[in-house]
Amino acid sequence: MMMEEKLVISELELGKDLANQLMSNLKHTSSSADSNKTLISEILRIYQNAIFMLSLNEDKNTLKRRSPEIDDDKDSKIMFKKRKTSEKKTEKVKVFVATGQDNGSIEDGHCWRKYGQKEIHGSKNPRAYYRCTHRFTQNCVAVKQVQKSDTDPSVYEVKYLGNHTCNNNMASPKATTTTMNFSVSMFEEERNRVNVTERSEEIKPKKSEEVMINLEDLENKKNIFRTFSFPNHEFNENGQWKSNLFLGELSPATSGSGITSEIVTAPASLENSETADSYFSSLDNIIDQDWLWSAL
DNA sequence: TCGATTTGACCCGT
């Protein structure tokens, strides 16, 4: 294992410990909000570091692109047109898992159009390929891949590649509910599958909702993002949440550039999201600190 | 009728 990978694992382990500590705090309502915010900030910093290390590592392995289209018709069959090889900017892959619908069309606030499906060697279930509906109208390069988990049919693994550059996000749901379900996964898909399975037993899928806080530095091409998971918690009037669970999963967000805060529903119906929104905008304030970006 | 999905072939990296 490379040194960088060890460092990243070390950072992530630390983040996990802090998340557990935060969960413990949340179980005891006596702990102060400031203490919780400090923990959140620390967790963010740790993940920031880990992602930064990985992005450095990624830069070493520059992605190879497909070569530009060449017009040679020498051996192409007449019945098929030449394949267009568009330049694609594929950024770091984001992976998260979702539960619920059988068709795998996980609602994430964007319009997707399926353009392919493939049987994957070694997998029982095929992988479906989706691109943003606004790919041609707005040159949006966002792409996602959805594959049903082999181990748990109720779990879908979703990979996001590229970022949405379109302006056609579906309207944020009217929220009100307080049940939130959020997952993060960057490098531990297997573990996440387990976590989601466990969570799906504890939380009614119909009420699940994903809240994503996403930070990305596109200019630096680091595609850095932050996400949090606050499953099964409730927000009170002060914008603090009352939580009984914190599963400590990660889930990459689906879109956006720069700093974004986004609510995406998996099968959910919400009313009254103001408290949640205000909470997360306060989180943005925490996140949007100079120290956070100083490492970049 | 037209947009979305399906599906087999093509392209490319390993």
Added chain:
DNA sequence: ACGGGTCAAATCGA
């Protein structure tokens, strides 16, 4: 040669 990603004609369905 093989596997994964994408294309695009055919098909579906609202």
